[in-house]
Amino acid sequence: MTPARTGRHDREHIVSVALDLLDRFGLPDLTMRRLAAELDVQPSALYWHFSSKQDLLAAVAERILSRIGAPPEPGTTVSLPDAARRIRDALLAYRDGAEVVMSSAALRPGPSRAHDLLLAALDEDAAAATAVLQFVLGHTLIVQQRMHAESHGAAAPPSADSPVDQDVFATGLALLSRGAGRSAVSQG
Amino acid sequence: MTPARTGRHDREHIVSVALDLLDRFGLPDLTMRRLAAELDVQPSALYWHFSSKQDLLAAVAERILSRIGAPPEPGTTVSLPDAARRIRDALLAYRDGAEVVMSSAALRPGPSRAHDLLLAALDEDAAAATAVLQFVLGHTLIVQQRMHAESHGAAAPPSADSPVDQDVFATGLALLSRGAGRSAVSQG
DNA sequence: ACCTGAACACCGTTCAAGT
DNA sequence: ACCTGAACACCGTTCAAGT
Numbered sequence: 001m002t003p004a005r006t007g008r009h010d011r012e013h014i015v016s017v018a019l020d021l022l023d024r025f026g027l028p029d030l031t032m033r034r035l036a037a038e039l040d041v042q043p044s045a046l047y048w049h050f051s052s053k054q055d056l057l058a059a060v061a062e063r064i065l066s067r068i069g070a071p072p073e074p075g076t077t078v079s080l081p082d083a084a085r086r087i088r089d090a091l092l093a094y095r096d097g098a099e100v101v102m103s104s105a106a107l108r109p110g111p112s113r114a115h116d117l118l119l120a121a122l123d124e125d126a127a128a129a130t131a132v133l134q135f136v137l138g139h140t141l142i143v144q145q146r147m148h149a150e151s152h153g154a155a156a157p158p159s160a161d162s163p164v165d166q167d168v169f170a171t172g173l174a175l176l177s178r179g180a181g182r183s184a185v186s187q188g
Numbered sequence: 189m190t191p192a193r194t195g196r197h198d199r200e201h202i203v204s205v206a207l208d209l210l211d212r213f214g215l216p217d218l219t220m221r222r223l224a225a226e227l228d229v230q231p232s233a234l235y236w237h238f239s240s241k242q243d244l245l246a247a248v249a250e251r252i253l254s255r256i257g258a259p260p261e262p263g264t265t266v267s268l269p270d271a272a273r274r275i276r277d278a279l280l281a282y283r284d285g286a287e288v289v290m291s292s293a294a295l296r297p298g299p300s301r302a303h304d305l306l307l308a309a310l311d312e313d314a315a316a317a318t319a320v321l322q323f324v325l326g327h328t329l330i331v332q333q334r335m336h337a338e339s340h341g342a343a344a345p346p347s348a349d350s351p352v353d354q355d356v357f358a359t360g361l362a363l364l365s366r367g368a369g370r371s372a373v374s375q376g
Numbered sequence: 377a378c379c380t381g382a383a384c385a386c387c388g389t390t391c392a393a394g395t
Numbered sequence: 396a397c398c399t400g401a402a403c404a405c406c407g408t409t410c411a412a413g414t
Contacts, residue, residue, distance in 0.1 A: 007378045032407060044409075045379050053407065102329065131323070131360030138326020139319070141290065172319030172364075179363030195397045220388060232390075233398050241388065 009039055011049050015059045019094060022060065026148060027096040032056075054104070061104035064097050065090060071116045080177040081170075083121035084136050087114045088169065091140040096148070098140040122180060135172055139165075197227055199237050203247045207282060210248065214336060215284040220244075242292070249292035252285050253278060259304045268365040269358075271309035272324050275302045276357065279328040284336070286328040310368060323360055327353075 017038055022030050032053055036043040050056040067090035072078050091097040114136075118129035143165050205226055210218045220241055224231040238244040255278035260266050279285040302324075306317035331353050 009378090031405090033405085042380055043407080044381080047408070048378055102333070125359075127355045127359040128363060130356045131327070131363065134326040134330055134356070134360065135319070135323040136326075138322040138324075138329065141326065141329075142322055145290070167315045168318045168322070171313075171315040172322065175316060175319065175367030176360075176363045177367070179366035197397090219386090221386085230399055231388080232400080235389070236397055 007048075009041070009045075009049065011059060014039065014046070014049055014056070015063050018056060018060050019063060022096060022100065023094045025095075027099055057100055058104040061101045064094055064101055065113050067093055068113045068117060071113065072120050076120075078117065078121040080118075080121045080132065080180060081173045083117045084132060084169075084173055086117065087133070087136050088140050090114075091137070092144070096144055098137055098144050102137060102141060125180075128180060132176055135176065139169055139172065195236075197229070197233075197237065199247060202227065202234070202237055202244070203251050206244060206248050207251060210284060210288065211282045215287055245288055246292040249289045252282055252289055253301050255281055256301045256305060259301065260308050264308075266305065266309040268306075268309045268320070268368060269361045271305045272320060272357075272361055274305065275321070275324050276328050278302075279325070280332070284332055286325055286332050290325055290329060313368075316368060320364055323364065327357055327360065 014035070018030060018035055021035060021038060025034075032046055033043045035056075036046055039045075046056070050059070068086050091101060094100075114133055115129055118132050119126065122128045122132070202223070206218060206223055209223060209226060213222075220234055221231045223244075224234055227233075234244070238247070256274050279289060282288075302321055303317055306320050307314065310316045310320070
């Protein structure tokens with residue numbers, strides 16, 4: 001049942017190893033050469049499976065987003081905070097997940113798991129769904145970047161008065177979902 | 189009045205040239221070696237003025253954010269959409285501006301021009317100010333990344349149904365400012 | 377079909393040495 | 396004080412050649 005596999009590695013396997021490397025060492029250390037070494041292969045071998053590093057990262061991003069899961073059945077309802085949290089959690093599941101997703105063109109508006117989920121939570125308001133997605137991405141990107149900075153030593157202590165990340169996320173969602181549900185925004 | 193300047197270049201001048209390079213060629217082409225060449229200097233010379241590329245980029249980010257301008261006098265009022273737009277416009281003023289600001293630690297919560305401006309517009313609600321800042325950054329980052337992708341050829345046409353960027357930004361701000369002004373969010 | 381070997385054109389950073 | 400010269404340890408990518 002598995003498709004023909006004559007070579008040692010196929011795309012799915014390579015993406016898995018890349019994801020493992022990403023989570024262990026972070027995006028700056030996810031290089032084609034390190035990935036090749038991890039696969040016991042020459043760097044040039046990767047270019048048989050992927051046309052470029054961008055191509056590879058796009059596949060990694062798609063895999064990260066797959067954690068969001070299936071969009072709700074038509075007729076089912078999803079709350080905005082639930083939808084947003086599912087997306088954030090998928091991005092947080094791997095180190096630098098938000099940056100990988102952001103850097104790949106995986107978020108071209110339209111067909112994306114994340115966007116579809118938000119559309120269902122926002123009554124098919126495309127502009128609102130995109131805006132919420134941008135908030136979730138911006139939030140997670142900053143959170144993960146600060147993690148990376150803290151682990152690398154050079155980070156001021158959380159500055160005491162700085163609201164905790166969860167507060168910020170909850171506040172953003174509260175503002176956004178309070179605003180939603182009114183009619184004037186984009187329903188004309 | 190100008191401080192002692194015996195060498196050919198000081199930090200401010202180098203940042204100006206870096207900003208020019210950034211705007212003309214984008215962040216991936218803003219390398220220490222190209223910057224040095226532009227300054228008619230060896231790459232190693234830059235390390236007299238900046239301890240690392242990160243250090244240089246932090247200075248560039250600060251310069252980008254300086255476009256936001258002074259925070260409002262105490263007592264003056266700023267609307268949330270106005271504040272958010274001033275920040276977005278500063279980021280949009282240079283190619284890849286949002287990415288540079290994001291990658292530098294210039295947005296450690298607390299003392300930042302952007303955060304202060306939003307605090308004034310949001311009645312000193314720190315969590316709300318941070319959330320709005322994350323939306324503005326996420327939005328601008330995606331917009332500029334798509335610009336970069338489009339100029340590089342490999343971009344699907346705006347997909348027709350995809351809401352225009354300004355609509356998305358306006359919708360996000362509308363949701364956020366409709367949510368604000370209520371008491372329950374963080375005033376306890 | 378899938379991979380090796382070797383090369384090309386780059387990177388950021390360090391450090392002795394010059395002026 | 397400020398910069399050069401040379402090196403170190405890397406990058407992504409291409410391409411002929413092997414199997």
